[in-house]
Amino acid sequence: MAEAKTIETKKYTRxxxxxxxxxxxxxxxxxxxxxSQTQKVFPDLNIDKENIVFISGIGCSSRFPYYMNTFGFHTxxxxxxxxxxxxxxxxxxLSVWVVTGDGDGLSIGGNHTIHLLxxxxxxxxxxxxxxxxxxxxxxxxxxSEVGKITKSTPLGSLDRPFNPVALALGADATFVARTxxxxxxxxxxxxxxxxxxxxxxxxxxYQNCLIFNDGAFAPMTDKATxxxxxxxxxxxxxxxxxxxxxxxIRLVGYVPEIIELNGQYSVDDVLVHNEKDYVIAxxxxxxxxxxxxxxxxxxxxxxxxxxxxxxxxxxxxxxxETRGAGSIQELLNSGDTxxxx
Amino acid sequence: xxxxLKNIDDVVxxxxxxxxxxxxxxxxxxxxxxxxxGNDLSTxxxxxxxxxxxxxxxxxxxxxxxxFSSKNIHTPGDKVDVLVAMNPAALKVxxxxxxxxxMLICNSAxxxxxxLTFAGYESNPLEDDSLEDSFKVFAIDMSKIVSExxxxxxxxxxxxxxxxxxxxxxxxxxxxxxxxESTKTWLRKKFAKRPELVEANIRALNAGYNYGETTEIFxxxxxxxxxxxxxxxxxxxxxxxxxxxxxxxxxxxxxxxxFFGGYPITPASDILHTLSALKHHNVKTxxxxxxxxxxxxxxxAAFTGNLSVTASSGPxxxxxxxxxxxxxxxxxPMVIINVQRGGPSTGLPTKTEQSxxxxxxxxxxxxxxxxxxxxxTPGDCFYVAYEACRIALKYMTPVLLLTDGYLANGSxxxxxxxxxxxxxxxxxxxxxxxxxxxxxMPYRREKKTLARPWAIPGTxxxxxxxxxxxxxxxxxxxxxxxxNHHHMILTRQQKVNNIVQDIPPIEIFGKNNxxxxxxxxxxxxxxxxTSAEELxxxxxxxxxxxxxxxxxxxKDLGExxxxxxxxxxxxxxxxxxxxxxxxxxxxxxxxLNLVRGKPISTGRIxxxxxxxxxx
Numbered sequence: 030m031a032e033a034k035t036i037e038t039k040k041y042t043r044x045x046x047x048x049x050x051x052x053x054x055x056x057x058x059x060x061x062x063x064x065s066q067t068q069k070v071f072p073d074l075n076i077d078k079e080n081i082v083f084i085s086g087i088g089c090s091s092r093f094p095y096y097m098n099t100f101g102f103h104t105x106x107x108x109x110x111x112x113x114x115x116x117x118x119x120x121x122x123l124s125v126w127v128v129t130g131d132g133d134g135l136s137i138g139g140n141h142t143i144h145l146l147x148x149x150x151x152x153x154x155x156x157x158x159x160x161x162x163x164x165x166x167x168x169x170x171x172x173s174e175v176g177k178i179t180k181s182t183p184l185g186s187l188d189r190p191f192n193p194v195a196l197a198l199g200a201d202a203t204f205v206a207r208t209x210x211x212x213x214x215x216x217x218x219x220x221x222x223x224x225x226x227x228x229x230x231x232x233x234x235y236q237n238c239l240i241f242n243d244g245a246f247a248p249m250t251d252k253a254t255x256x257x258x259x260x261x262x263x264x265x266x267x268x269x270x271x272x273x274x275x276x277x278i279r280l281v282g283y284v285p286e287i288i289e290l291n292g293q294y295s296v297d298d299v300l301v302h303n304e305k306d307y308v309i310a311x312x313x314x315x316x317x318x319x320x321x322x323x324x325x326x327x328x329x330x331x332x333x334x335x336x337x338x339x340x341x342x343x344x345x346x347x348x349x350e351t352r353g354a355g356s357i358q359e360l361l362n363s364g365d366t367x368x369x370x
Numbered sequence: 371x372x373x374x375l376k377n378i379d380d381v382v383x384x385x386x387x388x389x390x391x392x393x394x395x396x397x398x399x400x401x402x403x404x405x406x407x408g409n410d411l412s413t414x415x416x417x418x419x420x421x422x423x424x425x426x427x428x429x430x431x432x433x434x435x436x437x438f439s440s441k442n443i444h445t446p447g448d449k450v451d452v453l454v455a456m457n458p459a460a461l462k463v464x465x466x467x468x469x470x471x472x473m474l475i476c477n478s479a480x481x482x483x484x485x486l487t488f489a490g491y492e493s494n495p496l497e498d499d500s501l502e503d504s505f506k507v508f509a510i511d512m513s514k515i516v517s518e519x520x521x522x523x524x525x526x527x528x529x530x531x532x533x534x535x536x537x538x539x540x541x542x543x544x545x546x547x548x549x550x551e552s553t554k555t556w557l558r559k560k561f562a563k564r565p566e567l568v569e570a571n572i573r574a575l576n577a578g579y580n581y582g583e584t585t586e587i588f589x590x591x592x593x594x595x596x597x598x599x600x601x602x603x604x605x606x607x608x609x610x611x612x613x614x615x616x617x618x619x620x621x622x623x624x625x626x627x628x629f630f631g632g633y634p635i636t637p638a639s640d641i642l643h644t645l646s647a648l649k650h651h652n653v654k655t656x657x658x659x660x661x662x663x664x665x666x667x668x669x670x671a672a673f674t675g676n677l678s679v680t681a682s683s684g685p686x687x688x689x690x691x692x693x694x695x696x697x698x699x700x701x702x703p704m705v706i707i708n709v710q711r712g713g714p715s716t717g718l719p720t721k722t723e724q725s726x727x728x729x730x731x732x733x734x735x736x737x738x739x740x741x742x743x744x745x746x747t748p749g750d751c752f753y754v755a756y757e758a759c760r761i762a763l764k765y766m767t768p769v770l771l772l773t774d775g776y777l778a779n780g781s782x783x784x785x786x787x788x789x790x791x792x793x794x795x796x797x798x799x800x801x802x803x804x805x806x807x808x809x810x811m812p813y814r815r816e817k818k819t820l821a822r823p824w825a826i827p828g829t830x831x832x833x834x835x836x837x838x839x840x841x842x843x844x845x846x847x848x849x850x851x852x853x854n855h856h857h858m859i860l861t862r863q864q865k866v867n868n869i870v871q872d873i874p875p876i877e878i879f880g881k882n883n884x885x886x887x888x889x890x891x892x893x894x895x896x897x898x899x900t901s902a903e904e905l906x907x908x909x910x911x912x913x914x915x916x917x918x919x920x921x922x923x924x925k926d927l928g929e930x931x932x933x934x935x936x937x938x939x940x941x942x943x944x945x946x947x948x949x950x951x952x953x954x955x956x957x958x959x960x961x962l963n964l965v966r967g968k969p970i971s972t973g974r975i976x977x978x979x980x981x982x983x984x985x
Contacts, residue, residue, distance in 0.1 A: 048835070050835075050847065050848075077830070078830075078833060079827065079828055079829055079830040079831070079832070079833055080827065080828055081827075081833075082674075082827045084670070087838075094835050094837070095835050095837070095848065097835075098833055099833050100827040100833050100834065100835075101833075101834070101835035101836070101837075102670075102673055102700075102835070102836055102837060103835065103836070103837025103838060103839065104666070104669070104696055104837065104838060105666075105692055105693060105695075105696050105838050106692075108662060108663070108666040108693065111658065111659075111662065111663035111666040111667050111670070112666045112667065112669050112670035112673075113670060114656070114658075114663070114667050114670060115629065115631060115656070115666065115667035115668055115669060115670025115671040115672075115673075115674070115678070116670040116671065116673060116674045116827070117670075118629065118654055118656055118667070118670075118671065119627070119629050119654070119670065119671035119674035119675065119676040119678075120674045120675070120826075120827065120828060122828065123674070123827050123828065140659055140660060140663075141659065141662075141663055141666075144658075144659035144663070341654055341656075344649055345649045345650075345652065345653075345654060348649035348650035349649075349650045349652075351650075352650040353650065354650060354651075354652075355618075355648060355650040355651030355652070356622075357615070357618050357619045357622045357651065357789055358788070358789045360615060360618065360648070360651070361615060361619075361786050361787065361789070362603065362786055364605050365402055365405065365406065365552065365605060365606070366603050366604060366605045366786065367405065367406055367408065367603075367604050367605075368601075368602070368603055368604070369408065369596075369599045369600070369601050369602055369603075369604055369785075370601055
C-alpha cells in the first residue's frame with residue numbers, strides 16, 4: 030500500500046544549523062559524521078531553533094556545540110549532564126541536548142550521568158564512545174578493552190570496561206539506544222527517536238578515532254564481518270542477523286543462544302524484541318563484549334515514566350495554587366512579631 | 371514568702387544538656403519569649419556533630435546560649451550568668467565559662483553514678499562544696515517533679531521524663547519574668563495531633579514556673595526591661611533563614627524565578643530546607659547528587675535566565691572550585707554561599723570559623739576574580755543575600771557570599787524591612803536590539819559596569835555559543851590570541867573592580883582618626899563593636915570599621931587605615947584579611963587570631979587593644 034505523502038513545510042534546512050565556526054576535528058574523525066547527520070536531521074524535528082540548547086563537557090566530541098547554530102555551552106569536564114539539568118529545570122520548554130564522550134560521561138562525569146538517568150529529565154544524551162581518550166592524546170578510557178596498550182598503560186590496561194548501555198539500564202534509564210557513526214541513516218533515525226522520547230534518552234554512538242584507536246569498531250563496520258557482528262534491533266521484530274538474516278537469538282530458559290534458521294529452527298523460534306522489556310534489554314546489553322554474540326544496535330529499551338522537570342514544574346504550580354502566589358512582604362511579616370513604638 | 375524583684379540590664383543564660391534533652395528547642399522558646407518582652411538579644415547554638423552521641427557523654431553535650439539586655443548588644447556574650455546543666459557531662463563541659471557567683475541549675479536526677487563516671491567525675495559535685503564555693507547552686511530533681519506533675523496521665527515514664535526541659539524552661543521564665551503563653555500556643559500547634567504531649571509539656575512548664583514561685587529556694591526574680599530599639603515591626607530571626615528570605619526578596623524584586631541547586635552540608639542545609647518550602651514564591655530547588663552538580667546546575671540555570679544560587683560550606687566550596695572558574699569566564703550571574711565552619715577537611719562541622727576567606731578570594735585556577743561579600747549578623751544575612759544578588763545581576767558575575775556557623779544558627783531581634791525600601795534590581799535580557807549588523811555579540815559590554823548582555827535560550831535570533839575556552843572580546847568566539855587573552859584577563863578583573871562604585875563610603879564607629887582602629891569582617895563584627903564601645907567608654911581612642919565587601923575593598927579604606935597609629939584585625943583564622951590589608955595598603959596591621967570554633971570574645975579583643983596601646 031502506498032503511503033500518503035504529507036508535504037511538510039519545514040522551517041529550516043541543514044544550513045540553518047551550521048554555525049560560522051570552522052570544524053576542527055582530525056580529518057576522518059567519526060565526529061564529522063555525527064555532526065553532519067545531526068545537522069541534516071534537525072530540520073525534520075521542526076523545533077524552533079532558538080529553543081534548542083547543546084551542552085557539552087570536555088573532550089573531542091565536546092566541541093560539538095560550537096558547530097551547531099543553536100544555543101550552546103561548552104562547559105567543563107564531566108559536568109555537561111549536570112549543567113543541562115539546570116538548564117532544563119529552569120526552562121522545561123527547551124530542547125536540551127548533551128554531547129559527551131566515554132571519558133567525559135562515564136569517567137569524570139559518571140556520577141552526573143547516572144543521576145540524570147534515574148531522575149529522567151527530558152534531555153537527550155549523545156554519548157560518543159571511541160573507547161579512548163583522544164583530546165589528551167591517547168590514554169585508555171573507561172570503555173577500553175582489558176589489556177589496552179596506550180601511553181598510560183604500556184604494559185596493558187587492567188580495568189574492566191564499562192558497557193555504556195548496561196550502565197544506563199542499571200541507572201534506570203527510560204530510553205537506551207546505540208548506533209554507529211558510519212551508519213548514517215540509522216544514526217539519523219536514532220537521533221529522531223531520542224528526540225521523540227519524553228524523558229532522558231541515552232544514545233551511545235560507536236565513533237571511530239582515526240588517530241588513537243582506529244578500527245575499534247571494525248567488526249561492526251567492515252563489510253565482511255558486519256552482518257555477523259551487528260544485531261539490528263527493531264521493536265516487535267525477531268532478533269535476526271547474519272548475511273541472509275539466517276541466524277537468530279532464542280531463549281533457553283533465561284539463557285540466550287544463537288540458532289541458525291536451517292530447517293531445524295524457524296523464525297518462530299527466534300525471540301521477538303520488545304523495547305519495553307527490561308529483561309530483554311539487559312540480555313541484549315550484555316551481548317556487548319561477548320565474542321560469540323553480535324552487538325545490539327538500535328533501541329534496546331524505551332519506556333514511559335514520569336519526567337523530573339515536569340514534576341518540578343507541577344510542584345511549583347501546585348504550591349501557587351494551594352497557597353497563592355507568595356509575597357515576600359507577607360513572608361517577612363509572618364511568625365511572632367512585635368512592634369516597637 | 372515574699373520574693374524580691376530586681377532590675378538588671380544584662381543576662382547570659384546557657385542551656386546545656388544531652389543531645390536528646392531538647393536544649394536547642396528550650397533555648398529557642400526562651401528566645402521567642404525574650405523577643406516578645408522587647409529585649410535586645412543575641413543567641414549562639416552550640417551543638418555536637420554527632421546526631422546522638424552516647425547518652426551522657428561529653429561528646430553528646432548540646433548547648434544554647436542567649437544574651438539578652440535592656441541595652442543594645444552585639445554578641446551572644448562572653449561569660450555565662452546562668453548555666454542550666456541537665457546532666458554531669460553538660461556541667462563538666464561548660465562550668466569553666468560560668469561567672470563566679472553565677473547561677474547553676476542542675477537536674478540532680480541525672481547525676482547518677484553512671485552519668486558521673488561517664489563525664490569523668492569521681493564523686494558527685496552536687497554533694498560536696500566544690501560548686502557551692504563558686505556558684506549559687508540549685509540542684510533540683512526535675513525528673514521527679516515532672517513525673518509527679520503527670521502522674522494521673524498514664525503516660526510512659528520515658529515520655530514524661532522527656533518533658534523535663536520544659537520544667538527548666540518554666541523555671542527560667544519565672545526567674546526572668548518572661549511570658550509563658552506563647553510557648554503554650556506553640557506547643558499546641560507543634561503537637562496538634564498528640565494532645566497528651568501538649569498537656570504533659572504544659573504541666574512540666576507550669577511545674578517549673580510554680581517551683582520558682584512557691585518554693586523558698588528562689589528568693590529573687592529579675593526583670594530586664596525593654597531595650598531601646600528603633601521603632602518598627604520586629605521579629606526574631608536566625609541567620610540562615612534571613613539569608614533565604616533575602617534571596618526570595620531579590621527574586622521578587624528582579625522578577626526572576628529563583629533556582630537553588632545544592633547538596634546537604636552542615637551548617638548550610640537549612641537554606642535548602644527553607645527554600646524548598648517556598649515553592650509558591652516561584653522557587654525551584656534541586657537537591658543535586660553532589661556539590662559539583664549543585665554548582666553546575668546553577669550555571670545551567672543562570673545561562674537559562676534564572677536567579678541562581680547555591681549554598682555550601684568549605685569542603686563543598688572546594689568541590690565547586692573548577693565550576694566557579696567556568697562561571698567567571700562565562701560571565702553569568704549567580705550567588706555562591708559559603709556558610710563557613712571549622713576546617714581543614716571535615717574539621718569541626720558544627721562550629722564556626724572564618725578560615726575560608728582565602729578560598730573565596732583565590733580558590734580557583736587561573737586569574738578568576740569573584741566579588742566577595744560577607745554578612746555580619748544573623749539579620750544582616752538578609753541584606754547581604756539581597757545585595758549579592760543585585761550585584762551579580764548588575765555586573766553579570768558570580769558573587770561569593772560568606773557567612774559562618776555562628777551567623778547561620780544565631781539569632782537576633784530584627785526590624786522587618788519594607789520591601790519597597792530595598793534598592794531596585796533591574797534585569798533586561800538581550801533581544802534583537804542587541805544585534806550588530808545582524809550578528810549577536812555575547813561579549814560586547816555595557817560601558818559603566820563592563821557587564822555583558824544576558825541572552826537566554828528561547829530568544830529568537832540570539833543563538834550563540836559560549837564556553838570555558840578563552841573567548842574573543844565582543845564575538846565570544848574561541849580565541850588563543852595572546853593579546854586577546856591578556857585583554858580579557860584585564861577586563862574580567864576590571865569588571866570586578868568596578869563594583870567599588872556600588873560600595874557606599876565606610877562608616878567609622880568612633881573618631882575618624884586616633885590611636886587604634888579595630889578592623890573586622892564577617893561574624894566578628896559584634897565582638898569588635900562591643901569592644902570599641904567599652905573601650906571608648908573608658909576614654910580610649912579606639913574606633914571600629916567593619917567590612918562588608920572583601921572584594922573589591924571599599925575605595926576609601928586606604929585613607930582611613932593610615933589615620934590610625936595601630937590597626938587590629940581580629941579573625942577566627944590565622945590571619946587572612948590581615949594579609950590582604952598588609953599587601954594592599956602596606957600597613958603594619960596586627961592580628962588577633964583565635965581559631966577555637968567559637969566567636970572571638972570581647973574580653974580577648976579588649977585585652978589585645980590594651981596591650982597594643984601599652985596599658
